[in-house]
Each structure stands twice: as C-alpha cells, then as structure tokens.
Amino acid sequence: MTTVRLKKGLDIHLLGAVSDTTPVAASSPRTVAVVPDDFHGVIPRMEKKEGEHVAAGEPLYHDKNYEAIKVVSPVSGTVKEVRRGERRHIDAIVIIPDGTGEAVELDVKRPAQEVLLQSGLWVMMRQRPYDVVPVPGVKPRDVFVTAFDSAPLAPDLDVVLGDKRQYIAKGVEVLNTMTSGKVHIGVRQEQQIDAPGAEVNTFVGPHPAGNVGVQVANIAPVNKGETVWTMDIVTLARIGELFATGRVSHDTVVAVDGEMVQQPRYVKTVMGADLETVMHNELTNLVQSRIISGNVLTGVKVAADQWLRAPYRHITVIPENNKPDEFMGWASLNPGRFSIYRTFTTWLRGFGSQVSLDSRIKGGERAIVRTGEYDAMLPMDIYGEFLIKAIISGDIDKMEQLGIYEIAPEDFALAEFADTSKLELQRIVREGLDKLRAEMS
C-alpha cells in the first residue's frame, strides 16, 4: 500500500454537480447503439447484418486483425441499422431492444483470455503503450485499475459500482492469473476497496490523480517493450461478475450533470442507451447546449438523438457558447471570466466556488509561447512540451526517448484546457500514438 501525493494538476469546479447520490432508473431505451470509435485499435468486421436478431452479449462484430476480439450487443433485439459515414467507416450500430432479456451465457471454465475476448469485456480494457484495446496474447507486465474519477463533475465510481462491488475480488483474482506482475488499484483518500490479492495505492491530489495513466506513471512507469493493461473499477467488477455468474452485465449507472441539466442526478440505464431516455427532457435549453458523453475534458460531443458511449459513466451538458461576440474579452477585468492564470482576475475571487464554462476556445491557435503550462498539469516525470514538439515534428526517436509509451491523450486533457496557445493537444497525442503504432507493427 503506497500513498502518492500529487501536487500538479487542477480541480475545476463546474456548475451543475450531482447532489443526490441515489440513482434513478431510466425508462427502457428505445434504441441502443454500439459506436466502434469507442474501441480504438479495433477495426470492425461485421458479424451481424441489418435486420438480424442479437441476444445480449452476442457479438456484433470482430476485429479485422484478431478475429477473437468481439464487440457485443448490450441488449437483445434487432439490428436496425449499420450507420456508415465517409469511406464506409462504421459510425454506429443501432439496435432496437425487444425487451426479452435474452442473454448469452459463457462457459467460464475456459482460459480467461478466451472468455474475456468472447464476452466483449476485452474491448473495455486499454493497454499502454498506444492507449488501444489490448493485443491478445501479450502478457501484461501489470494491470492498473483506477477506482475513482477525478475529472470535473465526474461520477463517484462507488455509486456507479453499487452492489457490483462484491465482484471486485473475483475480478482481481482473474486478472492476477493473466499478468506476470500485480493488479494495482488506485483509490482516493478514505476510499475503501476490499480487494484481496491486489495492490491498493492511495492517490492524494487534484485531477488528474484519478487518471489511470497518472497512477501507472507514479507507481511503475511503462518502459519501451512493456505492456500494461488499464481499466476503471467498474470494468474490473464486470469482469468479476462474468467469472462469478457466467454473464456480462451491461447495466450501468451514469451521472447526468452540468450547468444545462435541470436536475443533475445519477441514472440507471444500459450501456449504449439512447440519450432521450437517459436524459428525458432534463435540458434547460437544447439549442445552446453541448452534450458530452464523458467529462468536459476527455469526453465526446454527441447529438441529442445519439447514444451513451460505452467507455463513459458520465454525461455532461454545458453551454455551447453562452457569450456570443464577447466584446474585447481579452481585456476583461471581470472575475467571472474564468482563468487559472493571474493575468485575469478570477484568482481575486478564489477558485473554490463553482464556475460556468462554455465550449468556446477563447483565443486563436498560436505557437507555444509560455513555459511550464503543460508540466504544471501533468503529474508525471515527462517534459510535456518537448514531447508535444517531438510529436508535431514527427520525430519518432525523440517521442520514444521522452516517454510517449507512458501517455494517453487523456493525460494531456488538462494541459489542453490550460494552454494559452490553444493547441489541440489530445488530437496531437492521439496522432503521435497512432503513427508510432503503425511504425512499430
């Protein structure tokens, strides 16, 4: 048991936090969708056609390179549509649930890897390097599980877990057989996790303390040639449940919050559920809202007629642009104009109170000018700015030397927020990782 104190980072207190921690059950979804973009690294090859019936847990598609990697349907029903975008890219697979609850049962006596791949839980995990779905057959050095989410307005994962926490121990037991090292669970201060067989580490400090990558970097960083698996505690519990009961649970609890939500709360629903049933008309103003599946830093922008995305336990709704044509905003002396820097006057008011932040970038993209901005938001032994420059210039050797194997785009999310030069850091990191992965394979 190690306690890691992190100083770098930032907690942003946004308006619209959930106060009542009792989840409300949503009505059963009208449509459910699986979005292949959520499983980075898996190239879909369809197994089901439009109009075909699927049971919950039955594969919808598999990976082009590793046929064993399956992505499954979270509900039983009929495949309504395989929605395709440019160059036949699959945008979403839409299923109309039939409400029968028909579900696939798996023989969990088989090797754990086989069961995980078949169950569809495999794609819920990620590996470092590259922040992609793990490559089957590679034994991870360690497994890292984060038990809390420190992002702005993030759900309390203890609430999301609910009664699933009984399966954590089983999940640890299974994963321990799959790694040559340990299963590490990162908890926040005073969080209780009963997980025999796991190494529980406590992380004290602001966001991104809950990012699993930050936890890896501060416990046992990824070296070149090594692989670690990462996931959150909810996925770990699902794995445990699968091996305890033979079934995968696709039920989930999500926090629906943010400034534009009338009554922020936890909602009990199904992975991939349509947002209409999840949010049922909770928005104060649909036109000026940005709905994000996930948190404001790393989530995905979704339209109101789309779905809850699989990797997230969270829907945040913030104003899209609540101050159009702000007159000379750069000259503002208003403490309400939020900035973490003392060039603005927010600091006079203090950072304790909840703030309203909209989706504007509030400035033009520039070359990196100010120093130390990224480092202050990145509690890892990495020179963020130099790594970003190496990625931009496509210098693969430098990327390796500066530690690209240790990072995921989400680790730079806070730096992207704080960046005076307004660079799209997460996109840059993702492109760097993809480029390196293509180069190495």
Added chain:
Amino acid sequence: MKALRNLMNKVEPTFRPGGKLSKLESVYDGMETFLFTPNATSRSGSHIHDGNDLKRTMITVVVALIPALLFGMYNIGYQHYLAIGQSHEGWFTMFLYGLLAMLPVIVVSYVVGLGIEFISAQIHHKEIQEGFLVTGILIPLIVPINTPLWMTAVATAFAVIFAKEVFGGTGMNIFNVALITRAFLFFAYPSRMSGDEAFVKLDSALGMGGGTVVDTFTGATPLGQVATNVGDQLHMTNIVGEPIGMLDALFGYIPGSPGETSVIAILIGAAILLLTGIASWRIMCSVFVGGLGMAALVHALPSATYPASMLDPVTQLCLGGFAFGAVFMATDPVTGARTNVGQYIYGLLIGIFAILIRVYNSGYPEGMMLAILLMNAFAPLIDHCVVSSNIKRRARRAAAKVKEG
C-alpha cells in the same frame, strides 16, 4: 457593441476572397478577434478552455512596461530642460516634451513592425499574431532617443524579418526581436548609439522645448563615464557636471535609453510580471543573483585598468540596462530556456556575462544586450542538457528492467 458587430459583419465580404479588399483579409481577421472574442467552439479534445490567450498575455506585458515608459518620457524632458538650463520647468512640461519626443519613435516602431507582420500573415494566410505588441513598445524603450527615425525603421524591419518571420513568426524566433533591433543599430551605426550625443535630446521635440545648451553639458551616461574613468576614484556626474550616486540611478534621473534609467519603474513592472505569473521568476531572480555575484567578485578585485570594477555591486546593477534586461528581455519565454532547471542556469549566466562584458571589455560599456543575445543562442543547448537527463533516466529505468526480467 451590436452596432459595431453589425458593421463588422457588413464589411466582412469585402475582405473575403473575391472581395475588393481581399488582400487585407488578415487585417480584418486581426481586427475582428481584437474586438470580439472568437465564437469558435472546441472541435476536438477538451470541451472547455481557459480564458487566457496570447492577446491577454502580451497586453499584460505591455501594461508592465507602462511605468518604465511613463518615467522614460518624463526623464527625457527632465534631461532636456536640465541641459538647456531650465531645470525649474514643471514636471508636466518635462513629461509632455518627452511624450512628444518618444511618440514618433513608438509610431515608427509599430507601423514598420506591424506592417511587416500584417503582410507576412497575409502571405501565409495565417492569423496575425500578437508578438509584436510587446516588441513594438520595447524598441522605443531601448533605442537611444536621438536615433534618427529612419535608422529605427530600418533596424526594426531588419529584426522583424530576419530575426522573426524567417523563423516562422511569433513563438519561433531564436533571438529576442527587440534586442536584435538594438544590436543592429549598435553595430551598423555605432557612432550614433553611444557617446555624448545619443541619450539626451537637445533640440525641440515636435516644436516643443529647445534652447541654448549650458556650457557644462556632457551627455555621457554614468556607465560611459565609468568606462573612460581615469585614476583610482570613480567620478560620476549628471549631464551638467553635478556628482550623482546610486539613488539617482535608482530613481532614474540619469541619461540613458528611455526605458532603462529608473530601476523603481522597472521593479514595478517586474512586480506586475511576477504577480500575473507571466515572467519566469526563476530567470528574473537568477539574472540578478548572477549579476550581483559577479559584480561583487569584480568589486573585490578593483583595478584602475578596468574602472567599472570599482563600482559597488548594487550600483552596478542599478546602472545601464541591467535591470531592464533582467526584467523584460531575459524573461522572454520564446528565446529563453524553457525547462525549470534550465531557467536558473540561463539567468545566472546572463547576469554573469553582462557584468563580465561591462567590466572587462572596454569596447562595450554596457554588456546586458550582448549577454542576453549570447544566452538566447545557448538556451536550446541548456534545455537539451536538462531534457537529456530525463531521457537518460528513462533509458536507465528500461535497461534495469531488461536486466531484471
């Protein structure tokens, strides 16, 4: 604001491709983002962004320069009226004279520099960047007041084109643009940049002031006097031959480049830069520490051959451009060291070299400009060494793992 917005919307098509003034598109964009915070919302990555941008950052630096600018104007007037024997004139008259003297320089600096930036932005179809906002005010502050305007124009153009635009514009330059302007003038027109005639404006400024110069007048700066000092005792006087000391330098009643004379005004600017977190306190403090240490060392070994070694360390730092350079030039993040450890080394070396050049190179009574430019060149190397230690640590960690496994 609504009317202004409507006006901007109305004229917009004229500036877009196909419009009559499409050659001025970047100017329109620059004006629009100046007036209105861009409405662009996040397309990828983080959905929220901090309110700070480069405009705010640069404007804050300009604000920090205002005390030095205002005092600089006053001091130009003060020195002028002192030189023509009318030191009884009121402070406002002196300030007004200085204002009129500096205004043309400021205008020339901005018109030339921003003009080039606008053209460059238009050629590359990029947004106009804010870097020159600061450079444009730094130049009038570090160029001697008697520099002919055409020289300032030529030097500014040279610096902006060859020290900045060829490297890719704001954020890409290796050398501080304002210092390159100064260095260009210094090496291209040395006779106008030092000596008796550079720093005190004697003729009228836009019709104001002017008169018969008193007989005792000598326009040399204190550092200039020190450099030519003979004997074991230092003699520093003001421009009419009265002895001066450290306090005069602290307040700034001495001849010199407009921005550099008043240490107090500079320290007010330093406070603004440090309080807002824009300048690196690591660089700023270590320049002073390096300078003070080196000045104390040379003062411990005084020699009449190198008269500047007889200056006591604190006076040494109060004279010339040391304070101004430490606060406003060395802390330029683009041309300085970018790693925390690197910033200490970078700052210390600037302080040390500035005093070294000042004291032991009689050709240059002032060493700050050259010290900063020299360290600008070395800043990437310093960072490289610091980052290398991180790279080595990572490599060792990986090697240890391989051994273990």
